Amino acid sequence: METTVALAGNPNSGKTCLFNELTGARQHVGNYPGVTVEKKEGQYSRGGHAIHIVDLPGTYSLTAYSVEEVVARDFLVNERPGVVIDTVDASNLERNLYLTVQFLEMGLPLVIALNMGDVAKKRGIDIDIEKLSMLLGVPVIPTIARTGKGKEELMEAAACIAREQKPRVPLKVSYGDDVDGALREMEEAIITNGFLMDTYPARWIALKYLENDEQLLSRGQKRNPVVSAQLEDITSRVSDHLQKTLNIYPEAIIADHRFGYINALVKQGVIERRDNQERLYTSDKIDKIVTNRFLGPIIMIGVLMGLYHFTFTYSEVPVGWFDSFFDWLGETASLYLPDGLLQSLVVSGIIDGVGGVLGFVPLIMFMFFGIALLGDSGYLARVAFMLDRIFRVFGLHGSSVMAYIVSGGIAGGCAVPGVMATRTLKSDRERLATLLTAPFMNCGAKLPVFALLIAAFFAKNEAMVMLIITLVSWSGALLVAKLLRSTIIKGESMPFVMELPPYRLPTFRGLAIHTGERTWQYIKKAGTIILGISIILWAMMTFPGLPDSKLQKFENQREAARAAMSTAISHELETYKETAVLSREAYNLKEQLAAIDSREAEAGLRNSIAGRIGTALERVSK
Numbered sequence: 001m002e003t004t005v006a007l008a009g010n011p012n013s014g015k016t017c018l019f020n021e022l023t024g025a026r027q028h029v030g031n032y033p034g035v036t037v038e039k040k041e042g043q044y045s046r047g048g049h050a051i052h053i054v055d056l057p058g059t060y061s062l063t064a065y066s067v068e069e070v071v072a073r074d075f076l077v078n079e080r081p082g083v084v085i086d087t088v089d090a091s092n093l094e095r096n097l098y099l100t101v102q103f104l105e106m107g108l109p110l111v112i113a114l115n116m117g118d119v120a121k122k123r124g125i126d127i128d129i130e131k132l133s134m135l136l137g138v139p140v141i142p143t144i145a146r147t148g149k150g151k152e153e154l155m156e157a158a159a160c161i162a163r164e165q166k167p168r169v170p171l172k173v174s175y176g177d178d179v180d181g182a183l184r185e186m187e188e189a190i191i192t193n194g195f196l197m198d199t200y201p202a203r204w205i206a207l208k209y210l211e212n213d214e215q216l217l218s219r220g221q222k223r224n225p226v227v228s229a230q231l232e233d234i235t236s237r238v239s240d241h242l243q244k245t246l247n248i249y250p251e252a253i254i255a256d257h258r259f260g261y262i263n264a265l266v267k268q269g270v271i272e273r274r275d276n277q278e279r280l281y282t283s284d285k286i287d288k289i290v291t292n293r294f295l296g297p298i299i300m301i302g303v304l305m306g307l308y309h310f311t312f313t314y315s316e317v318p319v320g321w322f323d324s325f326f327d328w329l330g331e332t333a334s335l336y337l338p339d340g341l342l343q344s345l346v347v348s349g350i351i352d353g354v355g356g357v358l359g360f361v362p363l364i365m366f367m368f369f370g371i372a373l374l375g376d377s378g379y380l381a382r383v384a385f386m387l388d389r390i391f392r393v394f395g396l397h398g399s400s401v402m403a404y405i406v407s408g409g410i411a412g413g414c415a416v417p418g419v420m421a422t423r424t425l426k427s428d429r430e431r432l433a434t435l436l437t438a439p440f441m442n443c444g445a446k447l448p449v450f451a452l453l454i455a456a457f458f459a460k461n462e463a464m465v466m467l468i469i470t471l472v473s474w475s476g477a478l479l480v481a482k483l484l485r486s487t488i489i490k491g492e493s494m495p496f497v498m499e500l501p502p503y504r505l506p507t508f509r510g511l512a513i514h515t516g517e518r519t520w521q522y523i524k525k526a527g528t529i530i531l532g533i534s535i536i537l538w539a540m541m542t543f544p545g546l547p548d549s550k551l552q553k554f555e556n557q558r559e560a561a562r563a564a565m566s567t568a569i570s571h572e573l574e575t576y577k578e579t580a581v582l583s584r585e586a587y588n589l590k591e592q593l594a595a596i597d598s599r600e601a602e603a604g605l606r607n608s609i610a611g612r613i614g615t616a617l618e619r620v621s622k
Helices: 017-023 067-079 090-105 117-122 129-135 151-164 177-193 203-210 213-225 227-247 250-268 284-289 295-314 316-336 341-358 361-377 379-393 400-409 415-426 428-440 447-457 459-486 508-542 549-574 584-607 609-621
Strands: 003-008 025-033 039-044 047-055 083-089 110-115 126-127 140-143 272-275
Touching: 003 067, 003 090, 003 151, 017 039, 017 047, 017 110, 017 151, 039 151, 039 341, 047 428, 083 090, 083 151, 090 110, 090 126, 090 129, 090 203, 090 250, 110 129, 110 151, 110 459, 126 203, 129 140, 140 151, 140 227, 140 415, 140 609, 177 250, 203 213, 203 227, 203 250, 213 227, 213 250, 213 379, 227 250, 284 295, 284 379, 295 316, 295 361, 295 379, 295 428, 316 341, 341 508, 341 584, 361 508, 361 609, 379 400, 415 428, 428 459, 428 549, 447 459, 549 584, 584 609
Parallel strands: 003 047, 003 083, 083 110, 110 140
Antiparallel strands: 025 039, 039 047, 126 272
């Protein structure tokens, strides 16, 4: 029987790097049903036995505040993996253990991957792994995900936990007299009625009610409205009491006591700091310059200009190769396929349609490689941090900037990869607003038109006018985003909670996997959706075709032109025996043949379904 392992942890804890190291090329990416959150799965082979690994979205907690937290929790509860590997950043142990405590409260079979031990040592932090394991009651395995160190020991520990298959006793943390009293009362009601206990532990259900977890409240109201109302009454009573006495809500009390539990745990000799003075780490020193109020935006523009230059300059040659390949493929198909509908379908419908989109593959690949480089190094988090304050005024998120930049926000990008870049946004509303406004940017298709108009009407101030047009495009995008977020895409903005990870040197393996994943997703769309649309458009532009009477008319015109041309060439050869250059008359007759073919194609297009629709719309657009 195949063992399923869930890989969980905080964002920037090295979880995805560990997943890539464990699974390598044996992984695939999709989406969880109904949401845009990515679902990454892969296989790890150990002793001839395959272990199925699922990389859960990075989360800070298991309360349903974001779609990532809901997805991670639902998987753990519904799929019940054989073991959960919690990736913990050793250099930020106390913060990362907050999620660990919640796993233990759920009674999940757990193994801790204590990652980034090398970073912790550089910061003067020593961790007693054996003591931490003893206090938590779960295996703790030191790992360095970037190099793969410790992965064998980690999977050995995970396999042992999975084989045991013994029930885990959920951790009980004391939350103070008021909350503990409410928990006992709620647990009694839950156990008596068997309320949701087929899915969750009783104490954990009570905690979620006290934390006002919307998803669990909704599920409880549907399952048993009476018991749910009883639990909500207890929550309301204790909340009112805490508000009057301490001016605090139960969820804040719960969070404080969890951190208090973690603090007490690590003070039992788990962490030893070699240097008790506060130190300014390398990342902090870089951030003093990179996120500086004045230098930060200038550096950001320079970095993004570099990304633009890298993407659209260095992808130009491979894009040309792709274009040449599809041109050659079309010519070859035309040569070997007989004239008729089949040739037209293959050349015009499939090769020209899909080839035009697949020609962007090098550009997409270079773009995602550049974004992966900036993301894995930690710089993208700084860009989002600096721009979030401005973008939030217009109902967008700091991370929306990448979609704008790639769409042509600096100069001449492309809306196709820009729209794809919106996948990094977590909020559906902010993602949709960004997606709808990114095409406002000055993409490579618009710039030649702008350049032509500016040269014609503003020859003396070309640079200034182009700058104004760029500013107008940004202003227009932001204003429309504000309008959308105030009307049809109303809703609360996603809280900007972003950890600034330490700067790291990305691994080539990680960059290759991230770039390959995104590029393959683009190719799959071109090979399925766009292929279907191309065939439909070809059919609409081909059928029903010209009636026989009109086809005969064009054929008669061609025959007449060919006869006249043959006569002219014969006369020329008799007169000028030594030359093969066509006379002006013969050349004009050859042009007439091409013009007849062009008129026939135009008449066929006008008579097609697409042509008739276009002709009907002319009245509206005039």
